């Protein structure tokens with residue numbers, strides 16, 4: 001198992017979070033603490049609110065009540081302080097969302113230069129090191145559309161890491177990928193986890209969960225139904241909803 | 253007055269048209285971009301102001317906008333230069349900019365709508381402010397996607413400079429009028445020559461926009 | 473609700489704009505006869521007119537209408553007031569007396585608006601039979617059309633405020649002078665009086681508006697046109713009366729129709745003898761003392 005230096009205070013704290021889309025409640029009574037260095041996998045049926053949960057953590061979605069704290073600091077409403085806080089929370093999207101009009105290198109240097117005010121040379125140096133690490137350094141001058149999905153997603157991870165975030169959010173990072181590319185992305189994520197990065201990962205990849213996660217959070221209908229260690233969750237789920245869900249994803 | 257003088261007349265007329273066009277191009281792109289940005293801003297007041305401006309000015313005939321600038325602004329004592337001719341040039345450029353900006357803004361807005369939301373979300377997620385997201389990610393992509401319709405807007409503006417001759421500006425239409433006045437025997441030739449000059453200028457612009465489109469195309 | 477707000481704003485903007493351009497009395501459209509005195513002159517129509525050797529006349533005769541190109545926008549000369557069916561002015565009277573000589577009553581005339589750009593083309597392609605439209609005779613135009621007349625020699629003059637010190641073009645240095653974009657008077661100011669600040673619009677009415685509001689110091693064009701505006705200003709504006717060019721106005725004709733040209737010249741000569749010309753002048757431009765009908769030039 002992974003050894004991580006746990007601090008006293010949780011890095012991410014969600015307390016009684018409620019989120020509505022109109023009349024529809026997408027998140028109900030969410031209470032979740034994530035310790036520094038911890039890797040949490042969020043799992044659940046489609047529409048259960050996994051993405052929404054992920055997106056509230058960096059306020060891409062606002063919440064209707066409750067509170068969310070990052071490293072002890074309450075998420076600001078808007079403006080410069082929110083931007084600053086967001087830069088501490090890296091996010092990787094299902095559809096990569098690389099900046100289509102910028103080269104791979106520019107995608108990675110943009111944040112450090114514009115948000116962290118790093119000089120261009122320094123930003124480039126760090127970016128190349130990150131691209132090297134995720135194995136796409138030789139593609140640095142290309143545009144996103146010229147790369148495969150797996151390569152794009154690895155660049156997206158590098159782009160998020162370039163901000164030196166305290167925590168990384170992954171929203172189904174491999175579900176848009178062809179099967180042969182899934183592992184190249186998961187490998188990068190496993191390595192990250194082993195290095196002690198705090199991660200929230202929405203995924204159905206049980207292999208990853210078993211290998212890298214400290215906890216699995218199972219969601220259904222906007223609520224957290226069950227929280228358990230991966231092995232425990234997959235072999236011996238407690239709730240009927242989880243049993244039902246697992247029986248469905250395990251059959252194929 | 254011979255053909256040589258006539259071509260001199262048209263040359264200075266073409267320059268008059270071109271300088272009106274160039275200033276109004278800068279003005280309309282700047283104001284149009286600002287309006288488009290206001291229309292997608294999170295502040296309702298800005299959105300409302302931009303929408304109202306676009307609705308009012310876009311539905312006003314350009315001649316009326318020119319009237320307002322050329323005859324209304326002096327009454328309000330708004331002057332740009334002590335020289336009257338230069339002042340008229342600025343009034344006409346302002347009118348053209350103010351009017352064309354609406355079309356630039358609407359075109360850009362359609363471009364912004366065509367950008368996948370994920371682009372702006374990714375920008376916000378790395379900590380870019382609203383302004384940075386707009387200026388670094390959304391607008392550059394929006395501009396690139398709307399280059400062809402923007403070309404049409406800009407070419408329409410080139411032709412709209414012809415209205416300025418009615419408001420103390422010397423440009424191609426003035427040259428044409430002078431030409432007709434002094435060479436009544438060559439009216440048709442002069443009309444065709446004027447049309448040809450506009451055609452050449454517009455085709456040149458079209459070519460520039462084609463090149464831009466090819467050079468700046470975004471692969472997705 | 474939203475729509476109404478927009479509409480109100482648009483109307484407000486429009487009103488502002490309109491009040492900006494229409495301020496302080498642009499010449500009143502209905503007042504085109506400011507200088508007119510007495511009843512409209514009547515010209516006796518020649519019953520036995522026969523110019524069948526002229527193709528133009530022949531065609532007009534068989535149609536029953538003579539088509540004449542005139543200005544619709546110059547008070548006192550050729551002007552069609554808003555709402556009126558037919559134009560009025562000195563050019564119109566000249567056209568009527570020429571038509572009478574050719575055997576056409578006023579009701580048999582079809583008036584077509586001509587501007588600088590279409591006078592020659594309209595004569596060349598037969599859209600009009602004659603042009604009486606402040607049409608200055610010059611050599612370039614003679615290349616493509618013929619002229620009868622002149623019936624009036626206009627001169628470029630200045631329209632100024634009643635209390636202005638400007639007494640002639642020499643006084644223009646440092647003042648602003650308004651004329652119509654591309655017109656001969658505008659070109660003359662630009663070339664011969666470059667010290668003057670030339671302002672040009674598409675129509676004289678804008679110049680007159682600027683003169684009345686004090687934005688320009690003078691309006692310049694042919695004196696006959698200026699007279700029309702002065703007459704409408706209730707004494708606020710005056711024509712300086714120091715013309716500095718000769719603009720012989722002729723009747724434009726299709727090229728090489730000698731019979732028609734002779735006929736029109738005869739009509740003008742006759743108008744001198746029987747007083748029609750003077751009647752026409754006084755009816756439209758006012759007092760004719762000191763003004764003389766020029767000799768026609770049968771070139």
Ligand SMILES: Nc1ncnc2c1ncn2[C@@H]1O[C@H](COP(=O)(O)OP(=O)(O)OP(=O)(O)O)[C@@H](O)[C@H]1O
Nearest residue numbers: 021022024026044045046047048049050051052053
């Ligand atoms: N912008 C929105 N407006 C309205 N409803 C929304 C919006 N975003 C999400 N929802 C609804 O909220 C619920 C939760 O959505 P969410 O995307 O978080 O689910 P998910 O668990 O990520 O599902 P999936 O596995 O399909 O990605 C769904 O019913 C969805 O339809």
Ligand SMILES: [Mg+2]
Nearest residue numbers: 050051052172
């Ligand atoms: Mg989802």
